[in-house]
Amino acid sequence: MSEKELFQFESEEINLKEVLQKYLRYWYVFIIGVTIAGVVAYLYLRYTTPQYRISSTLLIKDDKKGPSLAENAILNDLDLFQSGKNIDNEIEILKSKSLMNRVLKELSLHSTYYVDGRVKSTEVFGNSLPVKLIVSRLDSAAFDKTIVIQTKDNINFQIEDDGKVSQHKFGQEIKKPYAAFTVVAGNGALADVKKATIKFHDIRKVAEYYNQKLTVAPINKNASVLSLSLVDPVPAKGVAILNKLVEVYNKEAVEDKNLIAGSTIQFIDDRLKYLTSELTVVEQDVESYKKENRVTDVSSEAKLYLEKASEYNRQLSEWAIQIDVLESIERYLMKQETQDELVPSSLTIQDATLLGLISKFNELQLERKRLLRVSQPGNPLVQNINEQLGNLRGNILENLRNIKSGLIITRSNLQASSAQFESRIKEVPSIEKDLIEIKRQQSIKEGLYLYLLQKREESALSLAATVANSRIIDPAVAGDYPVEPKKQLIYLLAFLVGLGIPFAGIYIKELLNDRVQSQQDVKKATATPVLGEIAHNDTFEKLVVTENSRSTVAELFRLIRTNLQFATLGKNSKVIMITSSMSGEGKTFFTINLGASLALTGKRVVLVNFDLRKPRLLQDMGLANETGITNYIIDEQLSIQDILIPSTEVTGLFAIGSGPIPPNPAELIMSPKISHLLAELREQFDYVILDTSPAGQVADAFTLAPLIDASVYIVRYNYTFKSQIAIVDDIYQNKKLNNPMIVLNDADMKEAYGYGYGYGYNESDKTSLKKVLKKGMRIEA
Numbered sequence: 001m002s003e004k005e006l007f008q009f010e011s012e013e014i015n016l017k018e019v020l021q022k023y024l025r026y027w028y029v030f031i032i033g034v035t036i037a038g039v040v041a042y043l044y045l046r047y048t049t050p051q052y053r054i055s056s057t058l059l060i061k062d063d064k065k066g067p068s069l070a071e072n073a074i075l076n077d078l079d080l081f082q083s084g085k086n087i088d089n090e091i092e093i094l095k096s097k098s099l100m101n102r103v104l105k106e107l108s109l110h111s112t113y114y115v116d117g118r119v120k121s122t123e124v125f126g127n128s129l130p131v132k133l134i135v136s137r138l139d140s141a142a143f144d145k146t147i148v149i150q151t152k153d154n155i156n157f158q159i160e161d162d163g164k165v166s167q168h169k170f171g172q173e174i175k176k177p178y179a180a181f182t183v184v185a186g187n188g189a190l191a192d193v194k195k196a197t198i199k200f201h202d203i204r205k206v207a208e209y210y211n212q213k214l215t216v217a218p219i220n221k222n223a224s225v226l227s228l229s230l231v232d233p234v235p236a237k238g239v240a241i242l243n244k245l246v247e248v249y250n251k252e253a254v255e256d257k258n259l260i261a262g263s264t265i266q267f268i269d270d271r272l273k274y275l276t277s278e279l280t281v282v283e284q285d286v287e288s289y290k291k292e293n294r295v296t297d298v299s300s301e302a303k304l305y306l307e308k309a310s311e312y313n314r315q316l317s318e319w320a321i322q323i324d325v326l327e328s329i330e331r332y333l334m335k336q337e338t339q340d341e342l343v344p345s346s347l348t349i350q351d352a353t354l355l356g357l358i359s360k361f362n363e364l365q366l367e368r369k370r371l372l373r374v375s376q377p378g379n380p381l382v383q384n385i386n387e388q389l390g391n392l393r394g395n396i397l398e399n400l401r402n403i404k405s406g407l408i409i410t411r412s413n414l415q416a417s418s419a420q421f422e423s424r425i426k427e428v429p430s431i432e433k434d435l436i437e438i439k440r441q442q443s444i445k446e447g448l449y450l451y452l453l454q455k456r457e458e459s460a461l462s463l464a465a466t467v468a469n470s471r472i473i474d475p476a477v478a479g480d481y482p483v484e485p486k487k488q489l490i491y492l493l494a495f496l497v498g499l500g501i502p503f504a505g506i507y508i509k510e511l512l513n514d515r516v517q518s519q520q521d522v523k524k525a526t527a528t529p530v531l532g533e534i535a536h537n538d539t540f541e542k543l544v545v546t547e548n549s550r551s552t553v554a555e556l557f558r559l560i561r562t563n564l565q566f567a568t569l570g571k572n573s574k575v576i577m578i579t580s581s582m583s584g585e586g587k588t589f590f591t592i593n594l595g596a597s598l599a600l601t602g603k604r605v606v607l608v609n610f611d612l613r614k615p616r617l618l619q620d621m622g623l624a625n626e627t628g629i630t631n632y633i634i635d636e637q638l639s640i641q642d643i644l645i646p647s648t649e650v651t652g653l654f655a656i657g658s659g660p661i662p663p664n665p666a667e668l669i670m671s672p673k674i675s676h677l678l679a680e681l682r683e684q685f686d687y688v689i690l691d692t693s694p695a696g697q698v699a700d701a702f703t704l705a706p707l708i709d710a711s712v713y714i715v716r717y718n719y720t721f722k723s724q725i726a727i728v729d730d731i732y733q734n735k736k737l738n739n740p741m742i743v744l745n746d747a748d749m750k751e752a753y754g755y756g757y758g759y760g761y762n763e764s765d766k767t768s769l770k771k772v773l774k775k776g777m778r779i780e781a
Helices: 001-025 026-045 085-095 097-106 203-213 235-295 300-332 352-374 380-464 487-512 517-525 550-566 589-601 615-621 629-634 666-671 672-683 722-734 765-777
Strands: 053-061 113-116 122-123 131-138 146-151 155-161 164-169 172-174 179-185 194-200 213-220 224-234 470-478 530-535 574-579 605-610 644-646 653-656 688-693 710-716 740-746
Touching: 001 487, 053 235, 085 213, 085 224, 085 235, 085 589, 097 203, 097 235, 113 131, 131 194, 179 213, 179 653, 203 224, 224 235, 235 380, 300 380, 352 380, 470 517, 517 530, 517 722, 517 740, 530 550, 550 710, 574 589, 574 672, 589 605, 589 615, 589 688, 589 710, 589 740, 605 615, 605 629, 605 672, 615 653, 629 666, 629 672, 672 688, 710 722, 722 740
Parallel strands: 530 740, 574 688, 574 710, 605 653, 605 688, 710 740
Antiparallel strands: 053 224, 053 470, 113 122, 113 194, 131 179, 146 155, 146 194, 155 164, 172 179, 213 224, 644 653
């Protein structure tokens, strides 16, 4: 680390300490500030109404984020149990003013009740109410109006309203211009609370107030559970509001559903009446059409017609076959070549007479053929058989004609019936088409009727079994400890305020103070070396440096003496000028004690009062100022010995007074005798210390500048103006005085550490000291 960086680091560290010291000297102010702030915080916590947090959790039945009531398949089709809720919408509903307005109305919070305590009034609610108002009318003129109810006994009480007192009884309706209400006894004991203050409110403003304090937020983004919280000074009131809020929210949801269900039922009933009349007309049309067309069930009858027609066709076919068979038998019998042959079987002919005749005929034919094999055709037996065969043939032919006639008649009847059924079959599509159109209208109206009837039952069910779309998980409960005010935070703030206000006051005071407060103020304004500091003198003694003195001020003068010896190193005789910016900065005090400290080392020291305007040197030393510099300059006969006065307290210390105050001090100081005076004093004394007029006010000190070896510029804390440091900086920069140095007077040594802010030098540093002083750098003790 370089030397420059080292000096810079040490300078910054010292600055920080100086800043701390500047504030630590006012430690008692900080203690008082913290104490007062702590007392104020205690009183604030003692008498401020605590606020409690009331919280509750509510489950919103949302199909997207949780199970719904429609888990039962039987209820899936009912719109009542479809709970597709939007959680954000439900939050806005819960925070709506209209909902809160209804809550407060149901809780009758248009009036609040207070009972007097020792210091303040406390709001009461619920079971703690000594009396309760049942308000039947409340005008806007009552808003923010206060009445006082004072009970006399369990029956009578009096009301104080705008300074007017009226007597009433419990349960009696009281009519005021602004309200009408009835006072009843509350759950609170009347014997304990004799007086209650009641204030009326605008319910809308109260609703806005609680809406601002109400917080509704989801527990997390994946759940449909809402957290409701409210901060209120009366826990029971907050609990009642939150519970009533959820109750009214569910009630309004049910009312909305019931309103929809009721409207739906009314609409369906009207539609059902209309559809019933239309359905009756359609059914009558169906009945009339069926009567006109003599049908009951077109499909069944068409099927029957087809079956009948098919049966008739089959029978006609059978009869045709039988007729063909009969005709073939008839042709067979009438042929000559088949006269002696057997008659073929009747096949499908089932007539018993015909079958018997044919059988008998065939038997005779067989008998004839058997006889002809053994006899001649003219055989009487053969002839007899031929005759029988002829008769049987005639009978068979006759029977065949009769059967054929009967079959032909039956066939004709079947053909007529078949034609009739064919005609009905041809009419069926047309009838069915018309009937389908009619029945389509009937079916549409029946379907609509049944649908509406079903929906009516569903609506009736929803009306009878409506449930809310939310469920309370945790009912409202108040915290055990108040959330406001927070004791730790209040005491912390009080502590910070107790420190901050004094700090700010000190800072502003220092900021507005244009006096020199610290060495830093001097160092910022000038690079002039600082010789040392002199502590505040608590005594009224002008001479504090004596042989046996060990006070802080005396030690600091000894330290400055050492510093001064290094500053004037190498000179046999030293002439040191003491000056300042203005009167009252301690030049004379410093001159006397610096001279005394030098004299205690065995040196001969003379103090010369060149302050010809306001001389105080000899007066402060307890010596007479009768003859001095003024006399020496004017009177040619006077010598130095005539004006030289020895100190009565310090050996080796002498003083020369200013003498009478002249009218022209500046011109007197410019006298050649002054140079002669100082030259002789150099010869006689080791140190010549000049107490001069303030350099910041008159030019006397600058007149003596060529005659001095070093100059000490006194700057007094809390007295010298910061702007006056520019004077000494100008002296240093422009070298108006030889080897100028600054001494800081009247320092508060309570802020100091060690032995004070003195500036001393080691013997080994004599060579470097001169360089430091030339550079105007500050030498640390």
